[in-house]
Amino acid sequence: MPPARPTLRTGIEEVDPRHALDVPRLEACLRAELEEFEGILDVRQFVGGQSNPTYLLSDGTRSWVLRRKPPGKLVSSAHATDREFRVLSALAGTDVPVPRVRFYCDDEAVIGTEFYVMDRVEGRILVDQTLPDWTPTERRALYDSQLDVLAALHRVDFQAVGLDDYGKPGNYFARQVHVWSKQYTASQAEPDERCASMERLMEWLPENIPADETTTIVHGDFGLNNLMLHPTEPRIAAALDWELSTLGHPFADVTYHLSARLFPTSPFQDFDEAGLRAAGLPTQDEYVAGYCARTGRDGISDLDWYLAFHLFRTAGIMFGIAGRAKAGTANSDQARSLGASAVPLADRALEFARALGA
Template sequence: MKGLDLERLRSYLGTGELTATMFAGGRSNLTYAVSDGTSRWVLRRPPLGHVLPTAHDMVREHKVLGALSAAGFPAPRPIRLCTDTDVIGAPFCLMEHVDGTIYRDPVPLEKLGPAIGGLVLSLVDTLADLHALDPDAIGLGDFGRPEGFNERQVRRWKKQLDASRSRDVPGIEELHARLAAEIPAGGPGSVVHGDFRLDNVLIGDELQVNAVLDWEMSTLGDPLSDVALMLVYAGRPLLDGRTPLSIPGHPGVDEMAARYAARSGRDVSDLHWYVGFAAFKLAVILEGVHYRFVQGQTLGEGFDTVGEMVAPLVARGHAALDGTLVEGN
């Protein structure tokens, strides 16, 4: 299987014959379901080819998963970290397999009916609960530096953009300049996920959050960055072009923000800069995916349209800075 040498992995694990399938939907790290016929695991490894500096860090993902799962937060329990690139060609993290449904298609969401509201608010509650954890108490006190987080993020994602250039993206330089001109200091720091959204969460039969996935961009920083990105994703098209916000029963962004504020006790009265930055960050991420696609370094389907998603995000970032929080609310 491309990206995963099953024979070498079998030898490394000391187990029987392995089978694997790659999870659909991923645009960054490659994720596989692996089984020896008795046990099931999930394996995560960096993408093929072009990898942005500081991204796709298996060591960090393994550390945060261990700390969060031990603290009782719904995150997969890590089983093994391998930094020996001779095994499968890249570092990887092996973790427990968690059952659940990932909602990335509007049709199953529609079928939930009024229950979609409870599901989305449960997602918001889970984010607030993450931000309520004391990093020092769970062993993540050295996981990042909350002070100056927003300023560093603006610099970092500009560097990531410069490292992923394969074409001109109108308006993206101007968006970065606007964001850099007025960076909020931010409040008390917390563990931040970095890519928090509905389709990065496994949902159980009772519509509870079984596990939050994809921790590769997690660190200590400004929790409002997670809130803003969650709101941007709520206004982004799903598989058939509709946004989650357009599905009947889905809470609006004002209700989502109010729910987060009530559970976390944090001030969310002005999220415009954060939403603008979230749109910029996501545009840079997708531009990096587009770069890998044009270089022939992606696996799976759906990458041919990623490049088309960048320009609307740039426009969304400018609109947020102009006063429109999220379209489609």
Template sequence: MGHTDVPGLDLDRFRDFFERACPGVVDGPLRARLIEGGKSNLTYEVADSQNSWIVRRPPLGHVLATAHDMSREHRVMAALHATDVPVPATYALCDDPDVIGAPFYVMERVEGTAYRHAAELERLGPEQTAAISARMVDTLATLHRVDPVAVGLSEYGRPEGFLARQVRRWQKQLDASRSRELAGADELHESLAARLPVEGVPAVVHGDFRLDNLLVEGNEVAAVIDWEMATVGDPLTDVALLLVYQRMAVPGTASAVTNASTAPGFLTDAEMLNRYADKSARDLSAIGFYLGLAHFKLAVILEGIHYRYIHGQTVGAGFDTVGAMVEPLIAAGLTSMKEQN
């Protein structure tokens, strides 16, 4: 597996740190491979003769202060490990950027598949697909039942005024990347600002919960991964974002982040909402607001990518179509504001 040298992970320096942090765990020479690279945090598998671990660090060449990201991910997983939420065990956090060039942490390698494409689920058949999508919803409800204070995460986010801050934050982001008129953007923002619901009991919010951020083994969720957006706040933001990702997975459109939800047997939006409401005992009557906010957030993120693309700041292919996805998302956001469960 892999080499002794991988970009962004000096194995000799890593070994020195890991052996001090966890004496006696490393047996024999280490080798590593990059599992996932790109614009978010880098993920490596590191192995000796007996065991393997997962290492996460910020992207190469990232100039922002990212020590925060690593410690946030590590802290939330460590806090959740004693709960019913399936998360990898964490072994060590290194805040010192001098060891490998950036902060990083080490966690358990969990067996499982991150399903991203409908074709992967179609091979399993509709019954197993239904079971997996049901377990995904159950896992989200399990996460949202955790008391952030009881697991030591009371200082992890600022739940008071969470939704109002979210609306302001994404409007500010949009203002920072305005290069054109966007039909409906002001109307959606004003509608969100005017219709802030009473927030429910705060919960640990994953921030990017979808099937390809879960490791599935058989029909069970073996681990929830990619906690870099996690906070403490209103859990219905997770529910709405999950549904919007699925609505973007319409066959024949270029807008899908993941299209797994189009596989036969996958729970419908209504089935998911009803199952979540049943498992979480949360009131979903204001789900329209949360869907509007989720559409707004994704539209703003995509407009930021479009802005960087037209200013020649993106690397690689596929960015030329992003701009065309923004106004349809805004329109869908305005429509979804009327929904109720």
């Protein structure tokens, strides 16, 4: 019997008591920072994310979105709301659709952690990337739009928009393997929690990195769940959740979606290539070709290494979520079920690595 697919909720609800805000202090801050703020502050919370708690703010007439670091003890490199704010500010005015950011607050006395506020972009967040109930024409249009946005991001001159020090050019994958190895290790409190597949990948991946040092801005989490869709049309209205963005290799973003198709619980597992084409969903080869056509590349060599890396990376993220769920700091009740996917993801990554000689 195949593993159950975790159900991710999206939407807006009352604020989780674990992430409650000091509303009067926040309202005073908003009045000082937003000239147009009037009325009485109402705060609700978006559900579905696993990282930085996100809130809908309203004064009865207008609305904004607040992103904050979660409360509690955190991994030092995680939940970088300041980096999100910086990259969103830099991308304003480029061909990459992003929300307009309004201000950043590093005064933890306001709501207990650092946060930033941005304009709300109206639209839809979709979790199932096979887009059930859509027509083949609509699916093709949305994936074309996704690739348009990704190609636009990778064409941005990061030096011209002031992000030349946003990351370290070169050695991106070596640094990424180190980061997620460190997170995995930190999440394993007991020796008997160690994962054999992760341990082997931590040795093999850095020794077999493809020799390509292309550097662009990378989003780091470029799935449909982090893209705001137009309310009615099959196109992207805004790219969200830039917490993992940095300067890095563009193939990391390209293969992010392709690796997600390989998850044991992915709905893409229900499709063969003929089924994908009939449904209007790009095959792996078509997705790569579409990206390369938009960016002037001939193709992506070493694709299997990049897929092994991404599955490893996602496993590292899930191990981190599992560790935070155990510690009581995870951002949703879905954290435990997501954390349970860590080992199968690591095992799948090792399958790709073994095909390459690991």
